[in-house]
Amino acid sequence: MMRITLIAVGLLLAVLLPLAIPWLNFVFIMAVAQGFAALGVVLLLRAGMISIGHAVFLASGAYVTAFLLRQTGITDLGLILLVATLGSGLFGFLIGMFMVRYRAIFFAMLNMAVSMVVFALLAKLYHLTGGTDGVRVATPTVLGAVLDRTVFDSLLLYISLALLVAVGWLVHRYLSSPLGKALEAVHTNEVRLEYLGVSAWGVLLYAYTISAALAGLGGALAAIAVGHVVPELAYWTHSGQLVLIAVLGGIGGVVGPFIGALFFEIVRVVAAGYAAYTWNMIVGLALLGVIFFLPNGLYGLVQRLLKRGGGS
């Protein structure tokens, strides 16, 4: 109950604050977008697998969005988000069939290799992808209506938040289902899980596909919010950031990565305004702080404070 109140208050703040402080609108959309990708990373982290290449699926969602708007006549926001999500999910399924055979460091490095190949191709195939200049993303239409950019931006925030609730709930259901619980079993003891007759390969492929689809959704939202896609979306440091966001927020549940993403985006904006070249350092130090002192992430900290407040 406490958790639901907390989420409701958070959502209300996310809707109301941008009305008073307009630049927060963009920050919140980006936080939701990065949060989706980080949520994808969380699914794999629960199975004890760290992917330093997951930004590749965020990039695929973003590039699918850019292509739909530029090459085809499809301009509807809902359809674009759907196609980008499913497309990235399919891409993740294909890559995942190879990936989930590997564990630990090899899983991390192979993911990184795939993302670096995609990064290099996006940067080099100039005719298809616009090279390092990237591709401009036009403003999509909503249910056939062409909207003014400021109106569209507000609407995009509300749609992002609605998606956050709907998709977040679905992922929550997935994590509490037997298939989701099996992820933790892979982490604890994979061989015993297989003795129970559960295919670790299947469990992981399912999770990998979902996590790729989540990253693709995040990528589509980010592409539309920024209005531009570049190959750097797939670079390995961006993948590292996604893992960072996931662990910063906490991998215990669905809410964690979004808190992590919000913290990350706010630090980025504030640091860019007041102290250039320090935001990497700030998030790096914050990550070290969280790893050393808060094993359950920022969300764990919030929970602990609430419990203490409620108990006394």
Next chain:
Amino acid sequence: MLDLLALLIVDGLADAALIFFVAVGLTLVFSVLRILNVAHGSFYSIGAYVAVSIGMWVVSAGWHPYLTFPALFLSAALVAVALGPFIERYFLRWTYGKSEALQILVTFALFLVFEDLQKLVFGVQAHYEDTPLQLLGVSDIGGIFYLNYQFLLIAMAAVTVILLRLLIRRTMIGKFIVAVVADREIAQTMGINTTRVFVIAFTVGVFLAALGGALASPTSGVAPGLGAEALVLAFAVAAIGGLGQIEGAALAAVIVGLSRAAAIHFAPDFEAVVPYLVMLVVLLIRPYGLFGTVQARRI
């Protein structure tokens, strides 16, 4: 045709030499500490920055220009002594025995901190200092001009492979390292000071990365983002060779260096993709790398 082949081989081997320094440090640290060190790329770029700074200082102070050569080694040693023991003691030691995801994240956080520290200290513009390269000049072999510095790099890498092999096989600390790699706990019960072995192995790893950066700085200069690039290349090479394998890293560096040189001459657009394609192919066929050994999964 033969000229082109010779050119390809020299280019490829010189490239391989530079990658080798970073990759072998990464693989050494991995085999002893069991940590995949993402901050390794930072040591490479810090080595390059320090080498460029000291090189400029030597030149502007009016000292003999040949002193820029020892300056390359001096800067790598400075970086290793200043950062190696400190990082191992205060950050890595805490993560021993924790999950791999956590260890990678701690080093990634260090990488981020170092990235910005470099920008704050050395600025964001590119720096060049190529006195060592100019001093050695070029040699004309069969109508093609080769940079003599390239031959120096290849020789240095070859010497490093031999020295590392001697260090591991012939010295006491080398035997300690082998023992710790084989079984940390047994090594400890035999009276080996594992803490010291970790510090030494890590510092040697930092030295190799910084040396790679220092030796690369006359050819490529140094700019932000250098460490991130060097790191992924080193990852690829270390994975191809089999993590923890010194000779494997050397062979993998040669393979990657030669295929990159071939790609630059025949399909320049795809030069950046080649190392990762090689890595994907090798790992799909041999999941633990060329020289890697299969590890049993725990039950």
